[in-house]
Amino acid sequence: MKKKERQGNKRRLSWWVGLCIVILLGTPTRLSAQAVLSDQAEISFLISAPYDEAAFTVFGHAAIRVHDPVSGFDGVFNYGIFDFSSSNFVWRFALGHTDYILGINDYKQYIVNYQMRGSDVTEQVLNLTQYEKQDLYEALLVNAQPENRTYRYNFFFDNCATRLPAMVERYTQGEVIYHNPPAPQSFRQMVHDCTRHRAWLTFGIDLALGSPADRVATPHEMMFLPSFVMQAYEHASILAADGEEREMVSETRVTKAFEEDDEFDLLDDLLTPMLCGWLLFFLVFFITYRGWKQKRAYNGLDILLFSLAGIGGCVLFFLCFVSVHPCIWPNWSVVWLHPLHFVGVILFSVKKTNKAAYWYHFINFAVLSLLLIGWFFIPQQMNAAFIPLILILWMRSGQGIFNRKRAKK
Incomplete structure (x- = not known):
């Protein structure tokens, strides 16, 4: 039992160290990228699987990767950075005035962090034209500037996941069509699906969420969860002005997490x-x-x-x-x-x-x-x-x- 506990503590420590690395790397100092992407560059979504370690990890995570093998740039545009040490963070979080930051992380460090915590990362390579890639890339760089990178976080309507389709829809030369919409669900049902292994977290969230959370979310609103962004883009396409339609995702890759044993949680599993x-x-x-x-x-x-x-x-x-x-x-x-x-x-x-x-x-x-x-x-x-x-x-x-x-x- 003590051995399992030591292993669990070691995993938690490595995960927090990884998180600190990602936060430290998610700064404007990483913006030393070339202005023009080569024709070999790829832009993709990185969808990290949920993890039960902390309340803010059970919903998963989403970010945008820009990889240009010609220049060697391989960065992750991460809209999910927040700073615990900022002034009055806890009070502002309680008020709902939480500010999140767009940072640029090193891709390898980003992936290792999620592997250490036990999350698979699914990469969806977007089937964009060279013009669309350049347009989106430049917009991301502008967003990441110190004067632009902070935004007011909203759990359901403006977070790291919702920002991804918003950016793609805005900078794609055509209309993004979402096929095969998921079965109707309320916001609360979707949250429950993420917190099903955390009974106390579910209890607290249900206490806080009112009747508006029981409204059935539209297919687009469902993309407040990273997993629904992944599902939506798996079946999405781009309809150009000339009527030509192409699939949104050209390739899907999965980076597997480091294997971890399931740990017994006294509070959530028994009490x-x-x-x-x-x-x-x-x-x-x-x-x-x-x-x-x-x-x-x-x-x-x-x-x-x-x-x-x-x-x-x-x-x-x-x-x-x-x-x-x-x-x-x-x-x-x-x-x-x-x-x-x-x-x-x-x-x-x-x-x-x-x-x-x-x-x-x-x-x-x-x-x-x-x-x-x-x-x-x-x-x-x-x-x-x-x-x-x-x-x-x-x-x-x-x-x-x-x-x-x-x-x-």
């Missing part, structure tokens, strides 16, 4: 949100039942549980009403997770407010009852792991109502 939620529910149920038998209110338990719900509600309200992240509001999760729970905490803490506490419990019990009854009719796909947590608050409010009525007798 899932669903299991933890139901364990907590039965613990609270036992305490509540004991309190009912002994005629004890256990106000301290209510103060703890509703305080935690209030803290979670503050985070959710911040995301919904302060941040500018896409597809967050409206969000039906605010029905059960909101800052107003702190009002209940205050009422539970003061003996003179017993009547007001009763009404808080009554309203909360009624609201959560309606939420649970209408669960399958809500225009938002709610994570099933929310149910035991909602039931805990519902049960404690029900007990609060019962205790008040029993005290009156």
Whole structure:
């Protein structure tokens, strides 16, 4: 077990070292490229497979490679660079004001980084004319200039993947036709497909994403995920003004990742949100039942549980009403997770407010009852792991109502 853990730590260290190399190389100092491409030059998409190591790697990655064997230039135009050390990065990320950078990476270093972390890289060589290659290449160089390279990141609508088709569509002499569109899916379903091995990440994302994420994405919008860019361009073609049509991809190559053993993750493989939620529910149920038998209110338990719900509600309200992240509001999760729970905490803490506490419990019990009854009719796909947590608050409010009525007798 310790040996596997050491191997896992070694892989993580090598991956982070590789990431640092890519970030360091993704700077304007790499822009010492020739102005004109030779007729042997190739421009291709690099689609990196998802990897479960970190939250930002489970969606995969996409970049543009420009390779000219005549001049020796072999660079990767990478729209996915961000700087953790930049001022107020965490705060700006929480607000949805994250700035990403277009950098130029050395191709070999870029590939080795993804091989080390366990990602296959699929290269799709674009079937462009010499004029189109030159036009696109010059546009990429302009984009990579210090004054142009920063852009405001948007998870669904402007990221490293969406930039690739946007650039090709703009600098291709003709119309890009996407054949064989994928089966309709909502944004949430597509995200779930990427996070299916990360139960806690799925839980957190489902808590943050509101009903707009359940809208069915258009085939073009689906290209916010690198894998869908690859699928779309595999079947795409270019329709020239004279009516001539040619395939978009002339060749596909795959660089395989270094083999890695699957690692057991205690949180995601065993202690899932669903299991933890139901364990907590039965613990609270036992305490509540004991309190009912002994005629004890256990106000301290209510103060703890509703305080935690209030803290979670503050985070959710911040995301919904302060941040500018896409597809967050409206969000039906605010029905059960909101800052107003702190009002209940205050009422539970003061003996003179017993009547007001009763009404808080009554309203909360009624609201959560309606939420649970209408669960399958809500225009938002709610994570099933929310149910035991909602039931805990519902049960404690029900007990609060019962205790008040029993005290009156």
